Amino acid sequence: MKPGHTEDRPGADAQLARWQRFRKSRNAALAAEHGWLTLTSFQWLEGQPAAVDLVPGRWSTDGTTAFLTAAASDGLTMVEGGDPVDGTISAVLGDEESLLWVQFGGDDGRQVVVELVMRADRYALRTRDAASPVFTEFDGVPVFDYRPDLVVEARFVRYPEPVDVPISTANPLVDGVHRSVGDLVFRLPGIPHELHLQAEEEGLGALAVTFHDETNGAAAPDQASAEWRKVSTPRPRPDGTVILDFNCAVNYPSAFTPFGTCPMPVKNNSLDAPIEAGEKDPCSAG
Numbered sequence: 001m002k003p004g005h006t007e008d009r010p011g012a013d014a015q016l017a018r019w020q021r022f023r024k025s026r027n028a029a030l031a032a033e034h035g036w037l038t039l040t041s042f043q044w045l046e047g048q049p050a051a052v053d054l055v056p057g058r059w060s061t062d063g064t065t066a067f068l069t070a071a072a073s074d075g076l077t078m079v080e081g082g083d084p085v086d087g088t089i090s091a092v093l094g095d096e097e098s099l100l101w102v103q104f105g106g107d108d109g110r111q112v113v114v115e116l117v118m119r120a121d122r123y124a125l126r127t128r129d130a131a132s133p134v135f136t137e138f139d140g141v142p143v144f145d146y147r148p149d150l151v152v153e154a155r156f157v158r159y160p161e162p163v164d165v166p167i168s169t170a171n172p173l174v175d176g177v178h179r180s181v182g183d184l185v186f187r188l189p190g191i192p193h194e195l196h197l198q199a200e201e202e203g204l205g206a207l208a209v210t211f212h213d214e215t216n217g218a219a220a221p222d223q224a225s226a227e228w229r230k231v232s233t234p235r236p237r238p239d240g241t242v243i244l245d246f247n248c249a250v251n252y253p254s255a256f257t258p259f260g261t262c263p264m265p266v267k268n269n270s271l272d273a274p275i276e277a278g279e280k281d282p283c284s285a286g
């Protein structure tokens with residue numbers, strides 16, 4: 001029987017059904033109004049009020065506060081409350097914070113949402129346009145076939161204290177930090193040695209790992225994944241074990257749009273094996 005066939009292990013039908021529900025939920029989340037698939041620009045704000053691409057008004061920052069000056073005729077309204085922008089408004093964010101700030105365009109005045117973000121201690125704008133072809137033509141992320149053999153048990157080895165590791169991101173002008181809380185140690189079929197991935201902690205004690213593997217940029221488009229992916233796990237059990245399901249590996253927003261600032265994996269999170277499970281490269285996979 002072909003490795004990875006869903007009849008290879010007990011509970012295969014239930015596992016497959018659970019994964020199919022996950023995929024349906026994932027595609028629905030990506031197709032959300034003004035979600036990641038609608039990003040159409042990323043622009044730094046300057047010190048003097050100036051026009052920016054794709055958005056009315058004049059925008060600036062003094063380093064601490066962001067400012068927008070617009071007339072009612074520009075058609076900008078506040079996302080929160082819908083009041084028109086007529087004059088100068090301001091907002092203050094902390095690093096890594098975001099604000100869906102103003103909107104304009106379309107029949108309802110909400111086609112484009114302008115998101116204010118603080119990245120690398122600098123203010124920037126991202127436009128989220130509901131008319132973006134990436135969004136309007138989306139019909140689901142291409143995925144590898146379900147692989148029950150890539151649902152593995154891992155051992156979580158927590159560090160005495162979290163370790164902040166400097167990392168790069170999808171935007172070369174934005175640096176990031178990976179707060180590693182421990183290692184996930186596991187084996188994969190056909191690999192004779194143990195594998196280790198540094199993990200971050202998410203809500204309620206869940207873990208997440210960002211990783212490279214040998215499907216990144218594969219020569220055959222239908223076997224290629226994006227340059228890096230992420231997989232989350234439940235909270236480890238009392239004995240430190242956790243289920244690591246690579247079928248639930250997902251792309252970061254930067255796989256769909258050049259305007260993301262998504263974190264790259266830490267140096268050691270590169271697997272010397274092809275993880276032919278989870279999401280493929282949405283730009284090249286068939």
